[in-house]
Structure formats: structure tokens, C-alpha cells
Amino acid sequence: MGGSEYPARQRLGRAFFARPTLEVAPDLVGCYLVLRGRRRLVVRLVEVEAYLGVGLDPASHAQSGRTARNGQMFETPGTLYVYVSYGMHHCLNVVCERRGMAGAVLLRAAEPIEGEGSMRRRRGRGGLELSNGPGKLAQALGLDLRHDGADLVRGVLGVWPGPPPARIAVSTRVGITKAVGLPHRFYDPESGFVSRARTSALGTL
């Protein structure tokens, strides 16, 4: 045990992320996101959304090709894509697909597992408000544009396998106005930290 493992097995490697975004997304639900800093922060991912590549997904930042903002979506799988939402919040995405092909999974909500005090200090509030939304999660972890491009396979931030949820619910994505019907949101229906808990699931995996 040398601090590179949480809780016991190895972190997810490049091959996990270098797959179609719609395969990676549901597999991330139940995984641990671990940040090694002054303190170790650990959260359990409970809600994610898939965003596809050029010409494949009108709601995706990559829909119309590469720009200054979305460049990381086209880069190495297993890296972090961070963007600023509504000019003030940060959102975290895990880059998928092979290099050159855009695709990313938005991390929408997670349960605090370790370092909750640190997260509460950053958020200025606690309970569900700690991390039950994409902007809240990024703020709780102290992640922003400086972390755009961070390597999840080798860096201080990583993803570890966790006990798989009993069920994974599928629904349409939250807060978009294009491609509203696509079933690209995946979450653990048993978690109270899921945002927009009232939205009804289309089914379960």
C-alpha cells in the first residue's frame, strides 16, 4: 500500500477510458474519484452524462468541431475536461474515445466519502448541497480550469473501481435544449445525492 491505491485495487487505466463514451459513462457510476492533495478527498460518483463527438450530439460542446474551450475533448482519453458554465461555475468531464475523436462524460453528482470537512469548507454548506450538482461537485473538490487536461491515469486525480450499484437508472440529460430525447444520463437511483431526483427514469441497466 503506497497511497496509490484506493481502497484496495488499482486505479482505472487508459484502456477503461479509451472506449465509446456511452460505454464508459454507466461504468463510472459507483466508482470513486480520488484527489491526492494536502488532504485526500474521495467521492463516490452517483450521476453522470455522456456527451458525444462532432456531428453526433447537438447538445455536446464538440458538436461543431474543435474550439479553444473544448479542445481537451479531442485529446487523450482518461484526461479531465473542465469548462466554465454560465460564466461562474466549473464542470468536470472525463475524456473518452481514442485521441482525436471527441467524447466526454460529465460528472454531475457524487457522495462524499473522505475529506468531507474540506469539501464543506469550500462549499460553505453541507449535506446534499455539498455535491449534488456538477458545479457543486467541482467546487467541493477545488477543481477549476487549472485542472483542464489533468491526467486521471497518472496524476494526483484518479478514478478507482467501487462496489457496483444494485441498479443504474437511465434518463434524458438535465439542463439542455438540444437533443433532449437522448437517454444519455446514468445514475444510482438509491443515492440521495442525485440531482433533479424527480426526473423519471426511462429504465435501468
Place this chain on the structure above:
DNA sequence: CCATAGATTGACT
């Protein structure tokens, strides 16, 4: 150049 929408949140009626 100007207008507007947006993968959101928090404060307020």
C-alpha cells in the same frame, strides 16, 4: 459589432 443562449446555482417572491 451586438444579441442571445447556455451541460448552473443561490437568493428571493
Place this chain on the structure above:
DNA sequence: GTCAATCTATGGA
């Protein structure tokens, strides 16, 4: 329930 905050990207004049 409504709405403002605040910045990027995009589309039209």
C-alpha cells in the same frame, strides 16, 4: 415558483 450573476461561443446585422 422566478430571476440575476457573469463569461464563452455562435449567429445575425
